[in-house]
Amino acid sequence: MSEKAWTGNKxxxxxxxxxxxxxxxxxxxxxxxELYRIDTQYSRIAAIMRQESNGDLLRxxxxxxxxxxxxxxLIAVERNRELIAxxxxxRFKEAADALYETIKGESKAxxxxxxxxxxxxxxxxxxxxxxxxxxxxxxxxxDHFTGSIIDKHYSIKSxxxxxxxxxxxxxxxxxxxxxxxxxxxxxxxxxxxxMSGGPWxxxxxxxxxxxxxxxxxxxxxxxxxxxNLKTCHYRCPQVMAYAxxxxxxxxxxxxxxxLHLLQEQDPAGFGPDDLEDYEIAYRKYLWAVLFGxxxxxxxxxNESVDGYLIAKDDGDVLSxxxxxxxxxxxxxxxxxxxxxxxxxSSTDGSAMQALGTVIERSGKYYLRLNLQVxxxxxxxxxxHPVSEEADYFLLSTT
Numbered sequence: 286m287s288e289k290a291w292t293g294n295k296x297x298x299x300x301x302x303x304x305x306x307x308x309x310x311x312x313x314x315x316x317x318x319e320l321y322r323i324d325t326q327y328s329r330i331a332a333i334m335r336q337e338s339n340g341d342l343l344r345x346x347x348x349x350x351x352x353x354x355x356x357x358x359l360i361a362v363e364r365n366r367e368l369i370a371x372x373x374x375x376r377f378k379e380a381a382d383a384l385y386e387t388i389k390g391e392s393k394a395x396x397x398x399x400x401x402x403x404x405x406x407x408x409x410x411x412x413x414x415x416x417x418x419x420x421x422x423x424x425x426x427x428d429h430f431t432g433s434i435i436d437k438h439y440s441i442k443s444x445x446x447x448x449x450x451x452x453x454x455x456x457x458x459x460x461x462x463x464x465x466x467x468x469x470x471x472x473x474x475x476x477x478x479x480m481s482g483g484p485w486x487x488x489x490x491x492x493x494x495x496x497x498x499x500x501x502x503x504x505x506x507x508x509x510x511x512x513n514l515k516t517c518h519y520r521c522p523q524v525m526a527y528a529x530x531x532x533x534x535x536x537x538x539x540x541x542x543x544l545h546l547l548q549e550q551d552p553a554g555f556g557p558d559d560l561e562d563y564e565i566a567y568r569k570y571l572w573a574v575l576f577g578x579x580x581x582x583x584x585x586x587n588e589s590v591d592g593y594l595i596a597k598d599d600g601d602v603l604s605x606x607x608x609x610x611x612x613x614x615x616x617x618x619x620x621x622x623x624x625x626x627x628x629x630s631s632t633d634g635s636a637m638q639a640l641g642t643v644i645e646r647s648g649k650y651y652l653r654l655n656l657q658v659x660x661x662x663x664x665x666x667x668x669h670p671v672s673e674e675a676d677y678f679l680l681s682t683t
Contacts, residue, residue: 291396295388297412298396299443299596300421301404302384306602308333308345308360309378313426313594316603318612319664320595328426328604331434335414335422341365343408347374364408372407380404385600388445420590439604440576443596444660451571451617452658454626457507457580459639460526464650466498472650475643486625486641486654490533493643493652502526502553503651510580517573517584518566523553525570528563529656532623539661540567540621545669571617572610574658598662618671624659 307313307330315326332346344363358374380403387397396412414421420438427434443449452458464471475493479485494500502523505511514521524547531546532538547553547563555562576593578584593605593613605613626640640655665671 290398291401291412293396293412295446295449296443298384298388299445300414300441301400301409301412302381302388302443302445303441303594303596303602304333304335304409304422305377305381305384305400305404306596306600307424307594308347309374309376309381310602311347311358311374313602313604315609316595316605316613318615320597320603320616322601322603327429328435329429330424331427332425333422334424335409337408337410337414339410341408341410345407362407370407376403381600385445388443422594437591439592439594440590441594441596442575445596445598445600448660448662450624450657450659451621452574452656454640454655454657455580456639457510458656459506459653460529460656461503461506462526462530462652462654463501463503464493464497464643464652465501467493467496467650471496472643472645475652480641484625487533489641490530490652490654497650500530500652502530506653507580509583513573513578513580513584514570516586517569517578518562520553520555520562521566521570524563524566525656527552528567529623529654533625537667538623538625539665539667540571540618540623541665541669541671542667543623544618568614568618571621571658572614575617615671619665620661620663622659622661624657626655626657 311330312327313330314322314324317323330347332344335343335345337343341364344366346361346363348359348361360372360374360377361368362370362372380400383397384400387400421441422439423436424439425434425436467475474496475489478489478492505514505522505526511522514525518524527547528543531550531552532543535542535546544564544567548560551557551560553563573584573586591607593607594602595605596602639653642653644651644653
């Protein structure tokens with residue numbers, strides 16, 4: 286084992302988990318609309334390729350004469366086309382089981398040293414694959430339905446853990462709103478309101494609505510974050526800004542309810558012919574943050590991949606093909622909610638110091654809110670079911 290223990294968030298641990306689980310099990314099943322396994326739809330793993338950050342190309346091949354998923358199956362490990370090890374598939378499964386238990390455990394747990402030793406023995410030098418490619422993992426699979434061998438590139442997302450955040454707060458993810466018509470007395474009142482305890486931020490937003498003529502989206506704090514939102518959809522900055530603002534008047538803040546209110550009130554003024562843009566942009570934002578969009582790094586989308594591997598909370602790893610994107614978007618909408626960040630959510634605390642503050646600039650007053658979206662294990666059961674008819678992804682442009 287290297288002298289330095291590996292570090293990383295549990296999403297990055299999830300990428301290593303998927304590699305180990307697929308090689309240990311030998312198959313990957315497709316998922317239905319609710320992220321349940323479809324027993325009759327699966328592909329057999331013939332090989333997995335992974336590019337390391339040091340330039341090494343790893344290839345893990347399952348011996349063709351050994352049944353996939355069998356306890357006797359063997360994995361041939363090659364580094365830069367040179368065989369470095371032949372390991373029973375059962376070892377990969379055992380390492381995956383150990384890593385899963387750690388991810389499910391305490392939030393501050395360290396990466397298990399025995400799993401790190403095993404990963405290093407098969408050529409891995411870090412948790413995540415190298416960042417030179419959009420795909421997290423490349424695999425050669427035998428499709429059970431067609432019988433054909435296909436090379437596929439996947440993005441990976443782990444949902445292991447209790448309701449992980451899909452989008453975390455930072456100093457770059459602030460939305461600013463002009464408080465039109467607010468006078469100095471109103472400004473002093475807002476700034477004197479408590480900044481902790483109970484629904485303090487909800488109360489402050491509600492009082493701001495009472496004290497001013499209108500609350501209007503003015504911009505985002507991070508330039509790169511703003512560009513990334515526009516890459517998702519050209520109206521995404523407005524949509525997510527008003528989704529964040531209006532979520533404070535929606536019980537539970539579930540995504541379908543917030544979207545319904547936006548389309549009902551049309552705060553961005555899109556007009557009756559373009560109300561679907563709220564849902565289009567919101568869907569694309571959820572998709573982007575799930576698969577790696579960060580506020581500090583330019584986002585160029587990941588539609589060049591062939592499919593998506595999802596590590597579920599129960600440890601199962603399932604596949605969505607790119608043609609099933611609409612189905613998974615529906616799942617995200619039904620299992621997400623906007624969230625009020627805790628005042629100590631950011632690593633340096635600077636983002637939390639500004640959360641909910643009202644600032645004065647050039648004689649105008651601005652409210653600052655921060656965007657956080659959380660995955661919800663329980664499916665949405667409210668009054669505004671997600672539409673499954675029109676495929677907005679295919680119809681829209683960015």
